[in-house]
Amino acid sequence: QVQLQESGPGLVKPSETLSLTCAVSGGSINNYYWSWIRQPPGKGLEWIGYISYSGSTNYNPSLKSRVTMSVDMSKNQFSLKLRSATAADTAVYYCARDKSVARSFMGWFDPWGQGTLVTVSS
Amino acid sequence: DIQMTQSPSSLSASIRDKVTITCRASQSINTYLNWYQQRPGKAPKLLIYAASSLQSGVPSRFSGSGSGTDFTLTISSLQPEDFATYYCQQSYSIPLFGPGTKVDVK
Numbered sequence: 001q002v003q004l005q006e007s008g009p010g011l012v013k014p015s016e017t018l019s020l021t022c023a024v025s026g027g028s029i030n031n032y033y034w035s036w037i038r039q040p041p042g043k044g045l046e047w048i049g050y051i052s053y054s055g056s057t058n059y060n061p062s063l064k065s066r067v068t069m070s071v072d073m074s075k076n077q078f079s080l081k082l083r084s085a086t087a088a089d090t091a092v093y094y095c096a097r098d099k100s101v102a103r104s105f106m107g108w109f110d111p112w113g114q115g116t117l118v119t120v121s122s
Numbered sequence: 123d124i125q126m127t128q129s130p131s132s133l134s135a136s137i138r139d140k141v142t143i144t145c146r147a148s149q150s151i152n153t154y155l156n157w158y159q160q161r162p163g164k165a166p167k168l169l170i171y172a173a174s175s176l177q178s179g180v181p182s183r184f185s186g187s188g189s190g191t192d193f194t195l196t197i198s199s200l201q202p203e204d205f206a207t208y209y210c211q212q213s214y215s216i217p218l219f220g221p222g223t224k225v226d227v228k
Contacts, residue, residue, distance in 0.1 A: 035217075045158075045166065045209060047217040060216055094165055099177075107213025108156055110177060112165035 002027035004095050004113035012089075012120050018082040022095030022113055029053050029076050033098040033105045036069065036080045038091040039115075046091075050098075050105055051078055058105065085120045092117050124148055126212055126220040134228040141197040143223045145210030150190045154214035157186055157195045160222075161206045169208075170195065200225070 008020035022034070036048040049059035051069040059067045063082070071078040082089060092115040099108035125148040135141050145155065153173035158166035168177045170186035173193060183198040197204055205227060210220040 044221050045211075045219040047219070096165075099168065099171060106171075107154070107211070107217045108168060108171040109158075109166070109211075109217075110168035112167070115165050 002097065002111055004097065004111060006093060006095050006113045006116040008093075008116060008118070010117060010119060012085050012118060013122055014086055014120055016085055018080075018085045018089060018118055018120070020080045020093055020095075020116065020118070021077050022079070023075075023077045024097075025076070029071065029073060029078065031101045034071070034078050035096045035098070035109060037094045037096055037109065037112075038089075039094070040088075040091045041117075048080065048082075048093075052105070087120050090118065090120045124151065124212055124215055124218060126210060126218055128208075128210055128220040128223050130223060131221065132224040132226065134226055135200050136228045137200055137202060139200045139228075141200050141204075141225060143195045143208055143210075143225075145188075145193040145195070145220050147191045147193075147212055147214075151212045151214035153189045154212055155186075155188065155193045156211045156213060157184075158209045158211060158219075159204075159206045160209065161203075166209060197225075 003025045005023045012018045030053045035050040051057045066083045068081045094115045096109040096112040099110045127146045155173045157170040160166040174186045207222045207224045
């Protein structure tokens with residue numbers, strides 16, 4: 001079955017760019033929508049945005065000015081960049097797939113990666 | 123903007139108890155409501171999508187109902203592995219999760 005694995009630096013300095021990659025195995029990145037979701041320690045879940053296999057994107061308005069997502073079909077992976085990081089961006093970052101092949105984004109997240117903790121601190 | 127609330131924020135229950143969690147949206151979201159289970163240190167897991175559709179592989183003791191603004195997740199007979207935090211999430215507009223309901227041992 002499809003598995004997702006996040007990777008990237010666990011520590012980012014304030015004002016720098018947080019960069020993460022999600023590698024997809026056991027299936028193709030094609031024909032699906034792929035999301036990033038984060039969870040600050042001890043808090044709830046926040047959707048960051050999605051990118052489709054074709055490269056179309058939609059970001060949470062609260063983060064839109066700082067977020068860029070990209071997809072690399074040749075490597076079967078997609079990426080997140082969050083600029084001007086602050087302590088408020090400290091969180092476990094998850095990548096997730098939309099549940100079903102669809103012509104439009106459904107917002108049903110399954111499966112998820114295991115998550116990676118990113119701490120923003122000097 | 124749509125706001126999501128859940129009640130209760132936490133509850134204590136025993137094995138084989140029937141558990142009901144409520145989720146409310148600040149405006150109608152039709153049936154664009156999903157439920158997730160998150161165990162400590164783990165990623166969330168999709169349980170119910172489109173308000174009442176059971177995700178493949180999820181035990182039938184989980185069920186969802188509701189439409190419009192009011193939704194319910196029911197666990198018919200609580201099992202040891204069900205002690206976790208449950209989140210609702212609307213997919214009517216920009217995905218937004220509820221604040222969560224923690225189910226722990228009575």
